[in-house]
Amino acid sequence: MIKSPFEIISKGEFLQIPIITGFVDNEGTIRSEELIESSWLHKMANSFTDFLQSDLKFESNEEREEVAHNIKTFYFDDEEINMHNINEYIAYHGDTMILVSSIRESRLRATSSTAPIYLYQFSYKGSLGESFEGPIPVESAGHSEELGYLFPELQTTDYISEMDLTVADILVERWTNFAKDGIPTSESSQIEWLPFTAENPHYLRVLNRDEISESAGTLEVDLINPHVEKVNFWNSIYEDHFLDAESKWEITTDAGDDYDELIFNQGKETPRNEDDNDVGVSRTEDNGEENNENDNAHEEKEGDNEDEDIEDDNEGEDNEDGNGEGED
Incomplete structure (x- = not known):
């Protein structure tokens, strides 16, 4: 959490x-x-x-x-x-x-x-x-x-x-x-x-x-x-x-440290667009059940990519992740 x-x-x-x-x-x-x-x-x-x-x-x-x-x-x-x-x-x-x-x-x-x-x-x-x-x-x-x-x-x-x-x-x-x-x-x-x-x-x-x-x-x-x-x-x-920013985002992964497999789950269902598959974002119900459709689409995309493309994707996500550095 x-x-x-x-x-x-x-x-x-x-x-x-x-x-x-x-x-x-x-x-x-x-x-x-x-x-x-x-x-x-x-x-x-x-x-x-x-x-x-x-x-x-x-x-x-x-x-x-x-x-x-x-x-x-x-x-x-x-x-x-x-x-x-x-x-x-x-x-x-x-x-x-x-x-x-x-x-x-x-x-x-x-x-x-x-x-x-x-x-x-x-x-x-x-x-x-x-x-x-x-x-x-x-x-x-x-x-x-x-x-x-x-x-x-x-x-x-x-x-x-x-x-x-x-x-x-x-x-x-x-x-x-x-x-x-x-x-x-x-x-x-x-x-x-x-x-x-x-x-x-x-x-x-x-x-x-x-x-x-x-x-x-x-x-x-x-x-x-x-x-x-x-x-x-x-x-x-x-x-x-006072209303605290009670975040319900969880980070889960099925692939160890592989950034390409990180999935972010939010505790309430919100509209999902096709771009979510590109960043591995899955929105779930309050009971925590994962959106299997999003997971499958993400796995299919990974299987279709060549090694060079995967490296480029990971590098891009690393850079995005780096933008959050400096916070407490």
């Missing part, structure tokens, strides 16, 4: 290695195009329940409506959702997709991890992040803008300030040292990046430009307990309504 990410992390059944995770101030800019091209503001105003997360469960429509009302009130204060509260729109989508999830994951990992966890918040708004900017302007960093400082060669502007370069130098130095020895140090920074733990949930915040001048030139600060109000709010929601 393939376990859900939540179950794996909860039980500490992941590779115990140092990890860096984090977020920017305005992660919700990832949904900028939907606002403009798909009228999401209008759709959210008409049916906010359609925008609740898929990992929430409800016993009734009334309960669903009540939770949706509480969430809408938390972000929009019962005001009409329109162009006047775009910042709230960005906050809602950023929190539910990335920001709150990153913090909750860090807390969950911290309860069972023997390796350090490093959490960051990137706020800096400069020229190197311009290539990642969306159609909605924001005052501090939007989704993925920190990548412009980790990979400054991606910049699309002719003007780069000294402060931009300093931020880039610190980030590149931290990430490089982390890749070498698992500790994100930087000799260019005055701040030590402390690990996030269950007892002391530290995180590093890269300040925005207007904040830097107020802090005597310090570009970063060490903080603790990120976004307490938001995290507590969502913890209260998930405490009663």
Whole structure:
């Protein structure tokens, strides 16, 4: 049985290695195009329940409506959702997709991890992040803008300030040292990046430009307990309504380590198309009985292939399998 990410992390059944995770101030800019091209503001105003997360469960429509009302009130204060509260729109989508999830994951990992966890918040708004900017302007960093400082060669502007370069130098130095020895140090920074733990949930915040001048030139600060109000709010929601991704996919094989014979069985019947035979996918009833028609078709295909074709198929499946590497 393939376990859900939540179950794996909860039980500490992941590779115990140092990890860096984090977020920017305005992660919700990832949904900028939907606002403009798909009228999401209008759709959210008409049916906010359609925008609740898929990992929430409800016993009734009334309960669903009540939770949706509480969430809408938390972000929009019962005001009409329109162009006047775009910042709230960005906050809602950023929190539910990335920001709150990153913090909750860090807390969950911290309860069972023997390796350090490093959490960051990137706020800096400069020229190197311009290539990642969306159609909605924001005052501090939007989704993925920190990548412009980790990979400054991606910049699309002719003007780069000294402060931009300093931020880039610190980030590149931290990430490089982390890749070498698992500790994100930087000799260019005055701040030590402390690990996030269950007892002391530290995180590093890269300040925005207007904040830097107020802090005597310090570009970063060490903080603790990120976004307490938001995290507590969502913890209260998930405490009663969390729906784990209870995967029912099983891997079975009749041919040892032969990738070409792997069959993936799902615990509920869904429509099957002819392409399933090409990848050895078999969908079953809840009682676990295999789809013999799919197995026979797969065996016939294997018998018709020449050795060279089989090697090519296996190589392709190996490559597909490799795309999943890097997960917990």
